[in-house]
Amino acid sequence: MAGTSAARVAPSAPAQNGNSHPLSIGQVLARLNPEFPDLSPSKLRFLEERQLITPARTESGYRKFSIADVERLRFILSVQRDHYLPLKVIRGFLDDIDAGREPKLPGGAPANVPSMLPAERRYTRDELVREAGATVLLLGDAISASLIAPSDHYGEDALTVLKALVDLKRSGIEPRHLRGFRAAAERELGLIESALLPMARRKDAGNSAKVAELAREIAGQLEVVRSSLIRSALTKIRS
Incomplete structure (x- = not known):
């Protein structure tokens, strides 16, 4: 089932921090950057601020990630990239998993998406x-x-x-x-870029991660509107 599959890659917080070989931020990036080149330390901190991941801390305050943390991150980044799900939706899904429930991702997105594999397959x-x-x-x-x-x-x-x-x-x-699909996608991209322009001009730390996340949020909402319009049109056809 979807919830069962997700539970293997998105364990609850206590299970995450019990690994005997914790990884530093640099080691986490080394593992995940081949799949997710845009992942950065600021992005990791941003996901922690949003309470999607909870890495352990050393006495000196350094973050330490377990293997379970890395798999949870892989899951989060995969559904973000492949299904444009907003972080608040992903967090709600993971909260249900952590609580022992068996939720399903909205829009029919599979919990065990192919991109959760160590590397995406490439085809000639x-x-x-x-x-x-x-x-x-x-x-x-x-x-x-x-x-x-x-x-x-x-x-x-x-x-x-x-x-x-x-x-x-x-x-x-x-x-x-x-052919019009490409033009429509480019128009949506223009809308997203216009909406993000004020934030993109800021130079504060972690801003690029926030811009990238907001872009996904907007893309997800545009997808909701588009899907609703199509469903409405199909209803008219059936009637």
Whole structure:
């Protein structure tokens, strides 16, 4: 079940601090930066301020992270990146896990997302096409429509999009019909950048982490609005 899977990667606070080989902030970054290049000491402190992680402290006040802390961090950063969930939603989910409940992530986001693996799998063009059950032509059309960025190697996002395009093609929807999606995404990005501009100009410590988190919060809220509009339109179609 979703809650059971998440419990393995997001243990309660007492379990986190019981590891006999604690890690420093630098060691945590060394483990997680290959997956999450934007992770920084200020981001870790920001997540601690938001009470998503509770590393142990030495007598001198230095933070020490257990292996369980690292897995909890991996989970938090994964669902942030892959599903644009706001931190308050993630914290509520983890609070339920810590309390022994079995919650589900909103929007159908899986608790055991693939990016919780030590490193995201990368695909060559041929591997991507084969894994998605697509054709080279469909991938080319997706790239032409700016739905997938051209690359020598592709990640899980590209695989997810190409699989969706395979299904959409069966319904007669081609990548060329979705060209407007890129323009819509760029318009949303413009909205986010405009909203963040006043905060981005500040130079205080930890500001970049706050800007990045607020960007995810806004993206998540825009996704809520977009999903609601689509559901409303589907209701009209059924009626």
